[in-house]
Amino acid sequence: MGTIGLLANPASGKDVRRLVARASVFDNQEKRAIVRRAVTGAVAGGATHFIYHNDAHGITQQALDEFADQITATAVDSTQMGSALDTISAARAMRELDCSVVITLGGDGTNRAFCLGWPDAPLLPISTGTNNVFPVLQEATIAGAAAGLIASGQVTEGVFSQQKRILVNIEGERDDLALIDVLLSNERFVGARALLKPNQFRSALLTRADPAAVGITSIGGLLHPIDAADDCGLWLTFGEDGDVIHAPIAPGLYHKIPISACEPLALEQPICCSGPGTLAFDGERERTLKEGQVATLTLSRSGPYIVDVASALRQAADIGSFKI
Amino acid sequence: MSDNISNETLLDLHRRMVRIRRFEENAGKLMEDGKIPGALHLYVGEEAVASGVMVNLTDADQITSTHRGHGHCIAKGGAFDRMFAELFGRSTGYCKGKGGSMHISNMELGILGANGIVGGGPPIAMGAAFSNKFRKTKDVAVCFFGDGASNEGSFHEAANMAALYKLPAIFVCENNGYGEYTPQANHQAIVDVADRAPGYGMPGVIVDGMDVMAVYEAAGEAIARARAGEGPTLLECKTYRYFDHVGVRGMGLTYRTDEEVEEWRKKDPIETFESRLAEQGILSAEAAQAVHDETMAEIKSAIKFAEDSPFPAPSAVTEDVYA
Structure with a gap:
C-alpha cells in the first residue's frame, strides 16, 4: 500500500x-x-x-x-x-x-x-x-x-x-526552474512579484503556449499554440516591430502585447539572456540579473x-x- | 505603474527607512537612560512598511497610526526636533508636550494621530476617507493597525463602512505575529488577516513587509485604486519587530525565542535594500553610510533642541482640549 x-x-x-x-x-x-x-x-x-x-x-x-x-x-x-x-x-x-x-x-x-x-x-x-x-x-x-x-x-x-520544465542556470548563482514559463523583464526588483508592467517585458520561454489559459503562456498560445505533450517550447521576443496580441496576462486582465519574434524551440536546446533585469518564473518575479549576468534556459522533458x-x-x- | 521606478524614489525609500531606524534606536536609548518619560513602542524592523506606503502619499493624504507610531510619523515627513520634543514632553513638540509618544499628530502633514487605543485608528481613517469622498477630493486615508487590532470591533465596523460606501481608504495591517506578548495563534484562528477582506467586500492582499519594494508596489496599486474611486483595500504586510513590545530589549524573553528574532533579522529591510541598491550601482556603501551619518547628525541636533526646550506651562493644561 x-x-x-x-x-x-x-x-x-x-x-x-x-x-x-x-x-x-x-x-x-x-x-x-x-x-x-x-x-x-x-x-x-x-x-x-x-x-x-x-x-x-x-x-x-x-x-x-x-x-x-x-x-x-x-x-x-x-x-x-x-x-x-x-x-x-x-x-x-x-x-x-x-x-x-x-x-x-x-x-x-x-x-x-x-x-x-x-x-x-x-x-x-x-x-x-x-x-x-x-x-x-x-x-x-x-x-x-x-x-x-x-x-x-x-x-x-x-x-x-x-x-516539460525549464532549467535556469544563472551565472555564478544557484540554479532555478520553471514549469510553464520564464520571462525576462527590465524591472530591477522582485518587489510584489506579479508581472505588472508589460512594457518592460523583453523575452520569454514557454514550455507550453496555451490559448485557453491566463498568464504569459496565453501570449504565445494566441500566436502559436504548443501543447504540454509537444516536444518543443516557444521563445518570444517582445518588441514593436511585429504582431500585437491582446492577451489575458492575469485573471480578468487583458493587455495588448507587442511581439517582434516568435520561434519554436526544441528540447535540450539552450538559449541565453542577460541582465540587467528580473527573471519571472511561472508568472512571478523571482530572481534579479545584474548587468551582463547571463542566464541559460534549457527546456527538457524532465519535469x-x-x-x-x-x-x-x-x-x-x-x-x-x-x-x- | 507603467514605468520603472526612478532612482530618486529608490533613494527616498532608503532614506526614510534609515531615518526611522536611527530615530528609534536613539529614542530607545534615551528611554532606557531615563531621559524620556513613559513608554515607547519602537518600530525597529518594520521600517519597510511605513516607508513603502508613505512614498506613495502626499501631505494632503491622511494617515492614522498606532501605539507604535514613530515610524509612520517620520515616513510621512515628521520633523525629528518636534518629535523628540514631544517625547521629552516639551512645549515645542507636535502636541506641545502634552501628548507624548502615543499621540503625535500634525494636520499639515495629514497625520491624524498615533493612538494608544488598540484599534482606535480605523474609525478615524474611515471618517477621513468619507470626508475625502464627500468633498470630492482625490485624497486617500491610510489606516495602520496590527494583527491584534484586527480583532477589535472598531476595525470590523470601519472596514464594513469603508467597503459599503466605497471609500478611498487603505487598511494596512502590520502583522508582526504578536499582539503585545501574545502570539497570533493564541488570539485569532486565522494566520492571514487578509482572508477577512472578502467578507467585507474588498480585496485583500499579502506582501512581504520586510521588502520595501514589495510594499511600495502593492501600496501604490491600492492607493491608485482608491484615488480612482474604486474603494478600499486591506493590505497585509508580514513584518517583525526586533525590539520588545515596549522599549528595546528584544532578546532573552520567554514569549518568543532568540532564534526567531535572529531569523527575522536576516531579512533586515535596510540591509537587504542597501545591498540591492549597491548591486545596481544606485547607492554605494559610502553613500549609504553618508545617509546614516547625516541622519545621526540631525538626530543629535534634534535631541539638543528638545532638551533645551521648556516644559509646557501648567496654565496650558486646558488649552487644545476638544471637550
Missing part, C-alpha cells in the same frame, strides 16, 4: 493580482475544505496512509483530524518559515518517504516550489492559486479518488505523464509526472473498484 502526500500552500491566491487584476482571494478555510474533500475521495479510492506538510496555518492537519479513525497520517519534517522554503523542504521529505502521489493545493508557483525540492515528483495538482496553468481546475473529491486508486495500487498503468484523473477513474470503472 502506497502513501499519498498532501501539501496546501497557505500563501497561494493572495498576492497583488487581487488589485492589479481581478483574481480571487483564496482563503485558507476554503483550502481546508478542499483538502477534506480530497481526503474523502482518496479514502473512497482505497488510501489509508497520508504524509503531509504541516503548514503553519494548520490547513492539512485540521482537515486530516476528521479522518483519524479511518487513516494514519504523518507530518513530514519541514521548515516553518512562511515562505517557499517550506514547500521545498516538504517536497524533499516526501521524496525521501517515497510517496506514491502528492496532492498539491496552490497555483503554478506552488508546484514550481515543490519541484525545486522534488523535480520529477508524481503530482496531482489542484488549483487554488492565481495563474493556474499547471494545476487543473477540478473537483477535489474526484482528484482525491484518483490519488487513492494510485496509492492503493488499483490503478497503475498510463495515468502519469511527464511534463514532474502528473496524474490524468479521468483516465484513472475510467480504469477504476473498468475493474470495478467502486462496486460494493
